[in-house]
C-alpha cells in the first residue's frame with residue numbers, strides 16, 4: 011500500500027507544501043492529498059481590500075494544481091482522529107486515513123477576546139467574515155461609523171482601506187494598550203499616524219475595548235461608543251482542531267513543533283503557517299504571517315521528503331526581511347527587519363511602499379503557492 015500523505019489547508023503554507031511534496035516524491039510510492047474548505051486559493055492578505063468593496067476573485071485551486079499529482083478534496087475537516095490516523099470531513103467519503111499529516115489550517119480572528127465580539131463584531135481574518143463586512147459597509151448610510159479595534163498591522167490596513175474606499179463613512183481606530191504599529195521604527199510610526207490623519211481616520215490611542223455591543227462598544231474605562239459596525243482586528247488564533255485531537259498546542263491553539271516542524275507530541279504529524287508555533291531564528295515562536303508561512307511550507311516538504319526517502323533533514327529556517335503595511339492603494343509603509351524580526355532603520359513609505367507591497371503580494375501568488383517549481387539548496 012502506498013504511503014498516504016495528507017495536507018489539510020491550501021493557504022500559503024499548505025498549497026506550497028503539497029505541490030513541492032508531490033514534485034519531490036514523484037518517483038516514490040507516496041500519494042499526496044490536499045483537503046481544503048474551498049475550491050479557491052484565498053489571498054488572505056487582500057481581505058481588507060475585499061471588505062472595502064474592491065474586486066477580488068481567488069484563483070482556482072484546480073488550476074493551480076494542474077500538472078501535479080496532488081489529489082484535491084474540497085471539504086472542511088471537522089475532526090482529526092489522532093489514534094486512528096484519520097481526518098474526518100463534511101464531504102464524501104467522510105474520512106480519509108493518513109500515514110503522514112501536514113496541518114496547515116491557518117488562523118482566524120480572536121473573537122473570544124471580549125464579551126460580545128463573537129456575536130456582534132465583524133472581522134477580515136477569513137473570506138466569510140470579510141464578505142460579511144463588505145455587505146455591511148455597502149448598506150451603511152452616509153455618515154455611518156465603523157470602529158476598527160486593533161492598532162496592529164491588520165487593524166491599520168483595514169481602517170485605511172475602509173477610509174479610502176468609503177470617504178462617506180467615519181472610520182475610528184481603537185489601538186489598544188500597544189498603540190499604533192508597535193514594534194516598528196519611529197519613522198514608520200510617524201508615517202502611519204500622518205496617513206491615518208490624511209485619510210480622516212480618528213485614532214483613539216491606547217484605548218482598550220472591553221466589550222462589543224450590537225450598536226457599538228464599551229471601552230475599559232467605562233465609556234460607551236456608538237458604531238454601526240465594530241471590526242475586531244486584535245490578532246489571530248488557530249482553529250481548535252489540533253487541540254481537540256490531543257496534539258500539543260500553545261495558548262493560541264497553534265501546534266507545538268520542533269525545528270523540523272514535526273509535532274512534539276505526534277511524530278507522524280507536521281504543522282506549518284499560522285497553525286504552527288514554529289521556532290524562528292531568534293528562538294521566539296514564528297509570527298503569524300506569510301513571511302513565516304512560505305518558508306514553513308517549503309521547509310516541511312523538504313523535511314518530509316527527506317525522511318520518507320531515508321535521509322536526515324536539517325532544521326527549517328524561519329527568518330524575516332520586512333513588514334509590509336498598505337495604507338489604502340496609494341500609500342504604505344515597508345519596515346525592513348533583521349532576520350530575527352527586529353526593525354532596521356531603513357523604512358520605505360508612500361507610493362513606493364504601496365507599489366512594493368503590491369509587487370510582493372502578486373509575486374507571492376505567482377512564485378509561491380502557485381508557481382512552486384524552483385529548487386533551493388536543500389532540494390534533492
Ligand SMILES: Cc1cc2nc3c(=O)[nH]c(=O)nc-3n(C[C@H](O)[C@H](O)[C@H](O)COP(=O)(O)OP(=O)(O)OC[C@H]3O[C@@H](n4cnc5c(N)ncnc54)[C@H](O)[C@@H]3O)c2cc1C
Nearest residue numbers: 019021022023047054086087115116283284298299300301
Ligand atoms: C487582511 C489581512 C492582511 C494580511 N496582510 C499580511 C501581510 O501583509 N503580510 C503577511 O506576511 N501576512 C499578512 N497577513 C497574514 C497572512 O494572511 C497569514 O499569516 C497567512 O495567510 C497564513 O498562511 P497559512 O497558509 O498558514 O494559512 P491560510 O492562508 O489562512 O490558509 C489556511 C487554509 O486552510 C483552510 N482551512 C482552514 N480550516 C480548514 C478545515 N477545517 N478544513 C479544510 N480546510 C481548512 C482555509 O480555507 C485556508 O484555505 C494578513 C492577514 C489578513 C487577514
